[in-house]
Amino acid sequence: MKQEENISLGGLKTGEGGIIISKLDDLLNWSRLSSLWPVGFGLACCAIEFMSTASSAYDLDRFGVIPRNSPRQADVMIVSGTVTFKMADRVKRLYEQMADPKYVISMGSCANCGGPYWEHGYHVLKGVDRVIPVDVYVPGCPPRPEALIGGFLKLQEKIRTESIMRPKALEKLMKKDAV
Amino acid sequence: MQFEEIKSLIEKELSGSVLGEDLISTPKALLIDSSQIKSVCEFLHTHEKTYFDSLSCLTGLDNGEEANTMEVIYHMYSIPFDLHLTLRVALDRSKPTVDSVTDIWKTADWHEREAYDLLGIQFKGHPDLRRILLPDDWEGYPLRKDYVEQEKYHEVKVKY
Ligand code: SF4
Numbered sequence: 001m002k003q004e005e006n007i008s009l010g011g012l013k014t015g016e017g018g019i020i021i022s023k024l025d026d027l028l029n030w031s032r033l034s035s036l037w038p039v040g041f042g043l044a045c046c047a048i049e050f051m052s053t054a055s056s057a058y059d060l061d062r063f064g065v066i067p068r069n070s071p072r073q074a075d076v077m078i079v080s081g082t083v084t085f086k087m088a089d090r091v092k093r094l095y096e097q098m099a100d101p102k103y104v105i106s107m108g109s110c111a112n113c114g115g116p117y118w119e120h121g122y123h124v125l126k127g128v129d130r131v132i133p134v135d136v137y138v139p140g141c142p143p144r145p146e147a148l149i150g151g152f153l154k155l156q157e158k159i160r161t162e163s164i165m166r167p168k169a170l171e172k173l174m175k176k177d178a179v
Numbered sequence: 180m181q182f183e184e185i186k187s188l189i190e191k192e193l194s195g196s197v198l199g200e201d202l203i204s205t206p207k208a209l210l211i212d213s214s215q216i217k218s219v220c221e222f223l224h225t226h227e228k229t230y231f232d233s234l235s236c237l238t239g240l241d242n243g244e245e246a247n248t249m250e251v252i253y254h255m256y257s258i259p260f261d262l263h264l265t266l267r268v269a270l271d272r273s274k275p276t277v278d279s280v281t282d283i284w285k286t287a288d289w290h291e292r293e294a295y296d297l298l299g300i301q302f303k304g305h306p307d308l309r310r311i312l313l314p315d316d317w318e319g320y321p322l323r324k325d326y327v328e329q330e331k332y333h334e335v336k337v338k339y
Contacts, residue, residue: 085332086314118339122321122328123313126339 025163032075032101033156039074039094040067044081046108046142053145063152071097076155077132078148082110082117083125095132103159105151106134109141116141180228180262182207188229192222206254206263213268216251217278220266223255224283229262231255234284239294241272243324249275249300270300279305297322 042050054060054067068074071094083091095104106128109115114126128134135158138151182200186209190197196215201208211219223231236254253266270277279302280287291302292311299320302308310317318329328337 085317085335085337088335089314089333114339122326122337125335126337130335 025165028164029160029162032162033159035064035066036076036103036152036155037066037068037074038076038078038105039071039098040069041094042080043083043087044110046081046110049142049145050078050080050107050148053148058145058149060149060152063149063156065152071095072099074098075101076103076105078105078107079111079128079132079134080107082115082121083128083131084123085125086123088125088128088131091128092131103135103155104128104132105136105138105148105155107138107148107151108143109139112137112139180260182264185209185223185229185262185264188226189219189222193218201265201267204265206265208252208265208267211266211268213270213277216253216266216268217280217283220253220255220280220283223264228260229257230259231257231262231264233258234280234286234290237280237287237290237294239298239300239322241298241323244272247272249298251277251294251300253280274301275299276301276303278303279308281305296320299323 042048052058054065060066071077075098077091077095077098079091095102106112110117110124111128114121114124117124118126125131136151136154138147140147143151182202186197186200189209193215196212196219197209198212199210201210220231223229233256234253235256236252238252238254240250240252242248242250248269249272250270251268255264255266256262257264268277275298277300279291281291281302281304288305288307289311291300291305292307292309294300295302295305295308296310296312297320309315313321314332317332319326321328331337
């Protein structure tokens, strides 16, 4: 109650507020991983689980995950379902339309490796990683909502260790030069 | 009206068009001469005793190299008389061509496109015979018995 009064009186501006000191990396990573907005689109049965993950029962919002309807406003793409070759071109284009930094969660066996269509599905892309880079694979056919949430937590873990100062690829290159 | 009655009705009007019948299929089927299928459909659609106003389904079928035929199967229904009927035509497998029935039933449009897309059956007189499910630049017709998928599509490997 007191704090609320403080804020409404502009108390924080008078120097009574605290200061938090952090590393820029940590601040950026924290802000990125706390509001992962996925492009809202679904491809097959897995999309149903994606939808139920976003429903009140599993409440994806509590992780700051809110589906967006435009790839331009999204940070992460959830490939939820069977990617046909016809769709693969579109998925790739959607990915290219997203602004950096961007991430991809491949949800379900179909997106991971072709799923039940791996052998006779002439029209199915055998893994979405053949057209776009994937950060996290969520196994299952379909994965339960808990599994998809697990995928998001995994992605958050990955983002937490990122750094703007030392791109991983460069580090590797430099290591090679040293040898 | 019974199946037999419909059969004799067609035979009286278009002699030689009925090549046989298949009583096991549901609904019972008449095998029709492929060159006369359009007139038979037209006749069944307009005749006051049949009035088959609804084409429930149109299917393509490949019987394989041994039989060397393809088929088009028409499932029709008459709403006012509650009649069901199947018509089947056999086509030459090397050059499957048949008259389109889109001017009789508009619903045949997409069904025929599907049969063209997956089996390569040509429908003469179709207003817009393009692929409907597969991408336009797909090679081959996947539901043919001897279909082999292409190696790559847009530089991506097709096989697992
Ligand atoms: S992985 Fe299973 S549930 Fe998911 S889209 Fe494929 S077939 Fe459907």
